[in-house]
Amino acid sequence: VSPVSSPEPGGHRLLRDVGEDALIASIVRRFGPQPAALLVGPGDDAAVLDVPGRLVVSTDTVVEGVDFRRGWSSGADVGVKVAAQNLADVAAMGARPLALVVSLTAPPDLPVAWADALAEGLDDECRRVGAAVAGGDVSQGRDIVITGTALGVLEAPAVLRSGARSGNVVALAGTTGASAAGLALLSAARSPAAAGDLTAAASVLVRAHLAPRPPYPAGPDAARAGATALIDTSDGLLRDAGRIAAASGVRIDLDGLALAPGADLVAAAEALGDRSLATGWVLTGGEDHALLACFPPDVALPPTYRRIGVARAGAGVLVDGHPWIGADGWHHFTA
Amino acid sequence: VSPVSSPEPGGHRLLRDVGEDALIASIVRRFGPQPAALLVGPGDDAAVLDVPGRLVVSTDTVVEGVDFRRGWSSGADVGVKVAAQNLADVAAMGARPLALVVSLTAPPDLPVAWADALAEGLDDECRRVGAAVAGGDVSQGRDIVITGTALGVLEAPAVLRSGARSGNVVALAGTTGASAAGLALLSAARSPAAAGDLTAAASVLVRAHLAPRPPYPAGPDAARAGATALIDTSDGLLRDAGRIAAASGVRIDLDGLALAPGADLVAAAEALGDRSLATGWVLTGGEDHALLACFPPDVALPPTYRRIGVARAGAGVLVDGHPWIGADGWHHFTA
Numbered sequence: 001v002s003p004v005s006s007p008e009p010g011g012h013r014l015l016r017d018v019g020e021d022a023l024i025a026s027i028v029r030r031f032g033p034q035p036a037a038l039l040v041g042p043g044d045d046a047a048v049l050d051v052p053g054r055l056v057v058s059t060d061t062v063v064e065g066v067d068f069r070r071g072w073s074s075g076a077d078v079g080v081k082v083a084a085q086n087l088a089d090v091a092a093m094g095a096r097p098l099a100l101v102v103s104l105t106a107p108p109d110l111p112v113a114w115a116d117a118l119a120e121g122l123d124d125e126c127r128r129v130g131a132a133v134a135g136g137d138v139s140q141g142r143d144i145v146i147t148g149t150a151l152g153v154l155e156a157p158a159v160l161r162s163g164a165r166s167g168n169v170v171a172l173a174g175t176t177g178a179s180a181a182g183l184a185l186l187s188a189a190r191s192p193a194a195a196g197d198l199t200a201a202a203s204v205l206v207r208a209h210l211a212p213r214p215p216y217p218a219g220p221d222a223a224r225a226g227a228t229a230l231i232d233t234s235d236g237l238l239r240d241a242g243r244i245a246a247a248s249g250v251r252i253d254l255d256g257l258a259l260a261p262g263a264d265l266v267a268a269a270e271a272l273g274d275r276s277l278a279t280g281w282v283l284t285g286g287e288d289h290a291l292l293a294c295f296p297p298d299v300a301l302p303p304t305y306r307r308i309g310v311a312r313a314g315a316g317v318l319v320d321g322h323p324w325i326g327a328d329g330w331h332h333f334t335a
Numbered sequence: 336v337s338p339v340s341s342p343e344p345g346g347h348r349l350l351r352d353v354g355e356d357a358l359i360a361s362i363v364r365r366f367g368p369q370p371a372a373l374l375v376g377p378g379d380d381a382a383v384l385d386v387p388g389r390l391v392v393s394t395d396t397v398v399e400g401v402d403f404r405r406g407w408s409s410g411a412d413v414g415v416k417v418a419a420q421n422l423a424d425v426a427a428m429g430a431r432p433l434a435l436v437v438s439l440t441a442p443p444d445l446p447v448a449w450a451d452a453l454a455e456g457l458d459d460e461c462r463r464v465g466a467a468v469a470g471g472d473v474s475q476g477r478d479i480v481i482t483g484t485a486l487g488v489l490e491a492p493a494v495l496r497s498g499a500r501s502g503n504v505v506a507l508a509g510t511t512g513a514s515a516a517g518l519a520l521l522s523a524a525r526s527p528a529a530a531g532d533l534t535a536a537a538s539v540l541v542r543a544h545l546a547p548r549p550p551y552p553a554g555p556d557a558a559r560a561g562a563t564a565l566i567d568t569s570d571g572l573l574r575d576a577g578r579i580a581a582a583s584g585v586r587i588d589l590d591g592l593a594l595a596p597g598a599d600l601v602a603a604a605e606a607l608g609d610r611s612l613a614t615g616w617v618l619t620g621g622e623d624h625a626l627l628a629c630f631p632p633d634v635a636l637p638p639t640y641r642r643i644g645v646a647r648a649g650a651g652v653l654v655d656g657h658p659w660i661g662a663d664g665w666h667h668f669t670a
Contacts, residue, residue: 141401147472
C-alpha cells in the first residue's frame with residue numbers, strides 16, 4: 001500500500017484540460033462488459049440493440065441546483081438518480097429495462113473525477129436490473145444538465161395509466177416517503193458536515209433521497225399478472241394516483257392504515273420536531289419511484305405488491321374517504 | 336379575417352405562467368398524427384414502439400449560447416437542428432429513423448411560443464423522414480439545453496466507422512461547407528436585421544446553418560449497397576474522415592477537384608473579402624450532416640452518392656496527396 005493515497009479516478013483534471021475525446025474515453029472506461037443484446041455500444045454514431053419484441057423508451061433530465069446539489073450528492077449519487085428515474089419509467093410501463101443513453105452538459109471547470117463517478121453510478125444502477133449504458137453525448141454549458149433516455153422491452157402488453165376500472169385493487173411495490181424524509185433531514189442539517197452526524201436510520205433516508213433504488217422487477221411482475229394501470233411515484237403518491245384516476249376515469253380510495261408511516265419516518269419527523277410530517281412524506285413526497293398499480297379484483301397480487309386501496313366510480317383521490325389537505329407534490333415552473 | 340392579427344401559437348405566456356402539464360399539452364398539440372409503429376406516444380411514462388428488427392439509438396444535445404443563439408435561430412430552427420443532428424446519427428449507421436424523444440431544459444422566462452415553435456420544428460424534420468416525436472421531458476434551468484435521442488431500425492447490417500479497407504471508394508451524399516458559410520455570413524452581418532439584407536443565395540447558406548436538412552435516405556442506401564464504413568459530417572469533412580481512417584486503420588485520400596467549392600460558397604467567401612475561405616468551409620466546416628461512406632471498389636454507388644476519394648494503406652487524411660493545413664473542426668472543452 002502506498003504511503004500516500006492514490007488519486008481518485010480522473011484525478012484533479014478539469015473538463016477543459018482534457019478535451020472531448022479524452023473525456024468520453026474516460027467515461028466509457030467506467031463501464032463493465034457489454035451484455036449480448038448490446039451489439040454496438042459507445043464509440044460509433046449510435047448504439048445498436050437486439051430487440052426481441054416491443055420497445056419502450058423514456059427520457060428524463062436532472063439539473064444542478066434544481067434536482068441536485070453537488071454539496072450533497074456525489075457524482076455517483078447523481079448517476080444512480082438519473083438511471084433510476086429513467087429506468088423506473090420503463091418499468092412503469094411493465095417493461096424490462098434494456099439500455100440507457102445519457103447526455104451530459106457541464107461547465108468546463110467540472111472535475112473529470114465527478115464525470116467518472118457519474119458514469120460509475122449510471123453503470124451500477126443499470127447493472128442492478130441487467131441494463132447497460134448504450135451511448136451518450138457531452139456538451140458544454142454553464143450548469144450541469146444530465147438527460148437520460150431509457151429503453152426497455154415488453155414481454156406482456158404495456159400497462160398504461162388509463163386502464164383502471166371501478167372495483168380494481170390498488171397496490172404498491174416499494175415504499176413512499178423515504179426520499180422526502182431524507183431531503184428534509186438534509187435541509188435541516190444545513191451542511192454536509194452536519195449531515196454526517198445523522199443516525200444510521202436517518203442516513204438510510206438520506207441515501208434514499210440522493211440515490212433512489214426503485215423496485216424495477218415489480219414492473220414486469222405487474223404486466224404478467226394482468227395489471228390494468230401502472231405508474232411510478234415520481235411526484236408523490238397522491239399526485240401520481242391522481243394521474244391514474246384522471247386517465248382511467250375512476251376515483252382512487254386509499255387506505256390510511258395501509259399507508260401508515262414506518263418507524264424510520266416517524267423517528268425522522270420527531271427529530272425535526274413535528275411528528276405529523278411523516279404522513280405528509282408518505283402521501284406527497286416525490287422521487288421514491290415506487291410502483292403504483294391497479295389489478296382486477298380476482299387477481300392474486302404479485303409478491304412484490306401490497307394492497308393500499310381500491311378504485312371506485314368517480315374522480316380524484318381520497319384517503320380514508322376524505323380529500324387530503326396539503327401540498328400534492330412538485331410542480332415545475334410554478335411557485 | 337380578423338382586423339387585428341391573431342396571437343402566435345402560445346401567445347406571450349412564459350413557462351412560469353402555465354405550469355408543466357399545460358406546457359406539455361401545448362407542445363404535444365404541435366405534433367401530427369401518430370405513425371402506426373408508435374403504439375403509445377406522448378402522455379404516459381414512456382413511448383411504445385413496434386420494432387421489426389434491430390434498433391439503433393443515439394443522443395445529442397444543443398445548448399443556447401454554445402450551439403445556437405435565440406437572436407439568430409427561431410424555436411422552429413432549433414427544433415429542426417436538434418432533430419437533424421440526431422436523426423443523421425441514426426442514418427449514419429445505415430438505419431431508417433423511426434422516432435425521436437426530446438428533453439427540454441429551459442428558464443422560467445422562456446416564451447411558450449418559443450417552445451411551441453421548437454416542437455413544430457422537431458415534428459417537421461421528423462416527418463421529412465417518416466419518423467415521429469415519441470416522447471419527452473421538460474425541466475427548469477438557467478439556460479436552454481435540448482437533448483434529442485433518436486431511434487431507428489436496421490434493414491441491413493449496421494455500417495460502422497471501422498470497416499473501410501484499402502482500395503475502397505470514398506463517397507459523399509449531400510454537400511459540406513454550407514453551414515460554415517452560413518455561420519460566417521451571420522457573424523459578419525452582426526445583427527439579425529443586417530442578416531435580413533443578405534442575397535437570396537446567401538440566405539440559403541444561412542438557412543443551411545440554422546436548420547440543416549440532412550440526406551437521411553442515403554444512410555439505408557449505403558447499407559443496402561454494402562458500404563464498409565459510414566459517418567455523418569457533424570464536425571467537418573476532414574475530422575470525420577479522420578475518424579473513419581482511425582477506426583478502420585486506413586488512410587483516406589480525398590480528391591480536391593471533387594471537393595471544389597460551389598459557386599454559392601465562392602460568392603459568399605468573396606462577399607466576406609477572402610475567396611480562400613470557401614475551400615476551408617468545404618473541408619473543415621461542421622454541422623452539415625452530409626453522409627460520408629466507403630464502398631468496395633466493385634460496388635455501383637447509390638445515386639445519392641458521388642465519389643470524392645479513395646482509401647489506401649496508411650493513416651490520416653490527405654487532400655490531393657498532402658495534409659490539409661488549418662483548423663480541423665470544433666473541439667468542445669478546448670480553447
